Amino acid sequence: MKAAQDFINENKDRFLNELFELLRIPSISADMAYKEEVAKCADLVAKHLRDAGADNVEICVTEGHPIIYGEKLIDPSKPTVLVYGHYDVQPADPIELWHTPPFEPTIKKTEIHPEGAIFARGSCDDKGQMFMHVKAFEAMWKTNSLPCNVKFMIEGEEEAGSTNLGPFCMANKERLKADVVLISDTSIIANDVPSIDCGLRGLSYVEVEVTGSNRDLHSGVYGGGVANPINVLAKMIASLHDENNHVTIPGFYDSVQELTEAERTALNAAPFDEEAYKKDLDIDALYGEKGYSTIERTGVRPTLDCNGIWGGYIGEGSKTVLPSKAFAKISMRLVPHQTTDQITEMFSNHFKSIAPAGVRVEVRPHHGGEPVVTPTDSKAYIAASDAMEKTYGKKPIPTRGGGSIPIVAMFESELNLKSVLMGFGLDTDALHSPNEHYGLVNYYKGIETIPYFFDNFSK
Ligand code: BES
Ligand code: MN
Ligand code: MN
Numbered sequence: 001m002k003a004a005q006d007f008i009n010e011n012k013d014r015f016l017n018e019l020f021e022l023l024r025i026p027s028i029s030a031d032m033a034y035k036e037e038v039a040k041c042a043d044l045v046a047k048h049l050r051d052a053g054a055d056n057v058e059i060c061v062t063e064g065h066p067i068i069y070g071e072k073l074i075d076p077s078k079p080t081v082l083v084y085g086h087y088d089v090q091p092a093d094p095i096e097l098w099h100t101p102p103f104e105p106t107i108k109k110t111e112i113h114p115e116g117a118i119f120a121r122g123s124c125d126d127k128g129q130m131f132m133h134v135k136a137f138e139a140m141w142k143t144n145s146l147p148c149n150v151k152f153m154i155e156g157e158e159e160a161g162s163t164n165l166g167p168f169c170m171a172n173k174e175r176l177k178a179d180v181v182l183i184s185d186t187s188i189i190a191n192d193v194p195s196i197d198c199g200l201r202g203l204s205y206v207e208v209e210v211t212g213s214n215r216d217l218h219s220g221v222y223g224g225g226v227a228n229p230i231n232v233l234a235k236m237i238a239s240l241h242d243e244n245n246h247v248t249i250p251g252f253y254d255s256v257q258e259l260t261e262a263e264r265t266a267l268n269a270a271p272f273d274e275e276a277y278k279k280d281l282d283i284d285a286l287y288g289e290k291g292y293s294t295i296e297r298t299g300v301r302p303t304l305d306c307n308g309i310w311g312g313y314i315g316e317g318s319k320t321v322l323p324s325k326a327f328a329k330i331s332m333r334l335v336p337h338q339t340t341d342q343i344t345e346m347f348s349n350h351f352k353s354i355a356p357a358g359v360r361v362e363v364r365p366h367h368g369g370e371p372v373v374t375p376t377d378s379k380a381y382i383a384a385s386d387a388m389e390k391t392y393g394k395k396p397i398p399t400r401g402g403g404s405i406p407i408v409a410m411f412e413s414e415l416n417l418k419s420v421l422m423g424f425g426l427d428t429d430a431l432h433s434p435n436e437h438y439g440l441v442n443y444y445k446g447i448e449t450i451p452y453f454f455d456n457f458s459k
Pocket of ligand 1 (some may be wrong): 159187
């Protein structure tokens with residue numbers, strides 16, 4: 001491993017410049033206006049895999065954005081690691097809140113990253129973290145120290161629900177055969193508190209439309225006499241939580257597996273600095289489901305949140321109008337053993353049932369994903385834990401991630417593969433927000449840690 005680590009040290013500047021090049025491409029998967037850019041980014045990822053030494057690198061065309069596959073098979077008697085990551089990113093808006101352009105990577109120091117962080121959309125989620133694997137592989141391959149087989153599957157639709165990755169996996173079961181999936185697309189607690197996520201929440205995402213009158217109306221002439229879809233929608237959304245912030249949809253919690261007291265104690269033993277958390281977000285109090293800690297609320301409890309709401313007049317000045325329609329986007333984060341189809345249906349039935357006479361309600365399901373819990377006693381988990389202990393000097397704490405990576409549950413159900421979520425970002429790195437960034441220390445630490453994982457896992 002010494003040779004690989006030396007190689008990493010000697011190539012630090014190049015590794016950073018190459019990441020910058022990747023970050024300059026606005027590979028926004030949600031917006032078809034960026035289709036060309038996403039394709040350009042796929043080409044560059046494929047080129048880097050080839051240059052690093054991967055064989056059979058292929059840009060696999062899908063109905064959406066391409067999936068990149070590559071491999072290095074050195075010995076059939078050795079284990080195989082399947083590396084998964086994504087090169088697509090979230091939209092950058094609201095663009096005016098970025099202090100530097102989202103696709104012009106800039107290094108700046110912050111309180112949390114005194115040695116500097118790379119500010120750019122996708123720097124942490126997930127180009128920076130995905131690219132660590134390409135560079136770690138390059139270091140191992142070029143120093144003749146790759147200890148086992150490796151396969152790469154890097155997709156371009158994670159931020160849009162991984163619609164085409166499921167079918168791709170089903171159609172490529174043989175090619176994707178492996179012993180474990182290794183993913184860096186999650187966070188650690190802090191740079192001096194390493195951790196490994198051992199679970200991800202699932203997701204149900206819906207859009208709702210409330211329609212009142214057949215046209216916008218004068219709010220003086222008709223106001224008071226007919227249902228206002230915005231008023232009604234706001235009331236309906238507000239009713240989805242009770243005074244203790246429990247979700248009120250009948251059956252919502254029925255299949256939720258409550259943690260044992262021992263599990264709750266272990267989960268809550270992880271360091272959590274409530275004051276720092278509030279300060280970072282500039283809020284004076286936390287808010288959430290009664291009876292649970294913030295760690296539980298954001299990791300092992302299901303939630304319902306309105307992500308967007310619109311309708312009526314929002315231009316300059318005023319326009320006295322009763323809108324004909326109001327809309328909202330609503331996400332529900334799911335935990336074992338809730339399923340996305342079940343919860344989406346429960347939501348849909350409930351939401352329609354609470355609509356007052358005088359409006360019509362439509363619920364349109366979007367993408368979803370199942371929750372997952374990954375083992376902490378597997379060879380792969382221990383390999384990751386030992387690797388992080390080596391580079392951080394501390395044993396990582398097993399945690400539960402609140403976000404979703406829908407394909408992880410599918411790896412398990414369809415490919416019979418468990419995953420290890422060895423992420424290196426921080427929750428405060430502003431993923432999906434303006435001014436997303438990724439610590440230089442985190443980037444290099446990830447590249448250093450990955451070869452130790454491979455070494456441990458191959459023994
Ligand atoms: N990398 C994130 C998920 C994540 C972040 C998990 C931090 C744990 C900690 C991923 O790219 C993501 O944002 N997923 C989406 C899924 C959706 C678009 C289907 C999410 O969680 O909203
Ligand atoms: Mn991600
Ligand atoms: Mn994301």
